[in-house]
Amino acid sequence: MSGSKPTQLTPFSAAFAGALGGCFSNAVVYPLDVVKTRIQASAGGSKSRRHKLSMMAVFMKILKEEGIGGFYRGFGATMLNTFSMQYAYFFFYSFVRTSYIKRLTAKLPRGSKAPPLSTAAELLLGAVAGALAQIFTIPVSVIATRQQVGSPEKRAHKARRALKTSDIESSESSDSDSETKVEEKYDDSFIGVAKEIIEEEGVGGLWLGIKPGLVLTVNPAITYGMYERVKTMVMVAQAQAGDTSGKMSPWISFFVGAVSKSLATIVTYPYIMAKVRIQARTADAEEAKEEHLPKPHPHEYHHTQFKHTGALDILGRVWKKEGFLGWYQGMGAQIFKAVLSQALLFLSKEQFEAWTLAFSVFLWTLRQSTSV
Template sequence: MSGSSKPAPLPPWGVAVAGATGAVLANAMVYPLDIVKTRLQVQVRSKKTHGVPLTTNDQHYNSTLDAISKIIADEGVSGLYSGLSGSLLGVASTNFAYFYWYSVVRTAYTKYRNSGLPPSTPAELSLGAIAGALAQLFTIPVAVVTTRQQTQPKHDKKGIIETGKEVVNSEDGWAGLWRGLKASLVLVVNPSITYGAYQRLRELLYPGKVSLRPSEAFLLGALSKALATVATQPLIVAKVGLQSRPPPARNGVPFKSFSEVMSYIIEHEGYMGLFKGIGPQLLKGILVQGLLMMTKERMELLFVLLFAYMRMVKERQLKKAAAVVREKALPLAEDAVQKVKGAAPVITK
């Protein structure tokens, strides 16, 4: 292989596996931040209800550190990992679907354009939005169940199956598993901004570089996720409110739309309430995205090397098979020639 040759592009499933693996590892490492940001986002601080709790949990948290200490004191360290299995399942399925469809639509777009140039920023955002929408349609039920698990009071903890049944047995029925779908479809701008910014920053900071070092991939992932999180935080808060249990102050009446959630939060907390939990949300997003892209880059490189090795092994096997066929066929061919010569009539003048 010459030094100027580029690694063969991965098939969509290879990109998807690499992305899903990176996402699972990254989210597992920072999962307690996910619990904290979710619980901060479902609680509402207000004096309008005269003592009736507006949070779905017994505790009310004042900050990230306060939430961590209270969760450990109330539920033990395991409380920081409530709903972990369901969350990682959702992360794996969502990221596999996202990276698969992103690879498919980006490859198709590039072939259609046939210009040899990378897609423009608007095109990158559009491709990311399409891939995100396709991924959400198939994976949002897991996200709904996980959010319910993360906000369950300690005396009412349930597994994935039981929580799923609880959602289905609510007034929404099976449609409850797709609660927040509209908000989720709107939120596809988050990964589209993230990966659009990632591609742009990569071309700006590391032009022409095929394989990034772990630190470079981490930096790009963190910067791109920070931009996307700040831009979409109100929608993230509204989506969590939709998918969690309704606050006790609503007497069991669930929210019907993310605009209703946002109006409720603004009424009780003001506009800044739409940015609650942004600290752990931002920290979690930066760490996860940085680790994800760092791991994804390594996984993609491993897949490229694996595919190259498999091709090399296959070529060797084909050469050996050809040599065996040649060895067996040559004597037969010579014998056939001799028989033809022996059978040919001798012509005399």
């Protein structure tokens, strides 16, 4: 049987449309993504150091040292991560939400409509969907973060070369050959970074940051919960004004999406920063430096005697060194990128859904014609 003509998106189709929208929005703002990741992965410290970590300062540093290509480090992995994460999230969210609404409807008299979901229900469903998506997609996120930040060894060599002291300058000449070898040997491709992580930290290294990642499932939950609530209010207001289209205008969608994502980002930002430092492995080097211990050898990371710094440990150390503001280092870049990306996603999501539905109808028509 060919089935009936599709009139609405299935969970798979809705997930595909959402993933395409996510890739589109993130591709537009990708250079900002690289900038904010570099800021988050770096330690703060003095006022002059924090100034060097401003969005514009990091942007110009990347442009000067790496050129335009530096803004697209890890682009492929990030797009794969975005697509897989958005697909998984939209699929699980659509599936869980539809199942929940069906259960509510089943308890009502026949023909009755399920009442609008409460904010608490929206948040819970979003959190469940986000947790499931994180578990399946975080390895790609770890690889993408490592690619954006770059090799720790290469960053260390560049930092040493940037210092203007005579001692460092004299040591550079003797270490130049080894530095060149490190840069030549380092493979920053998707497969190369994945192999490096597995060799140095074991397969578990691909799931670095899973704990803060699960905590951060409240981010999309807050975003979509807020979005759905505001959208419902807008729909009611439009209906009272005589607009029965049942849709928000693109600019209203953009504004609602921006407000929703801003709130979610502000609430969850400290954990976002901690997660990046865990995945980039900069937190481990910082801890070793503070304790005056030698930096752990790469192959020690997956041994039982070495434990990665946890999110709470990172936040505690940042609090002691920099105070409350240290928790929000790079938030300007994060919120600018996240809000713009999320707003573009909400703005384009309905268009991608319309195209996906049209494609589903086309496939259905094609099957019908071939079955005759």
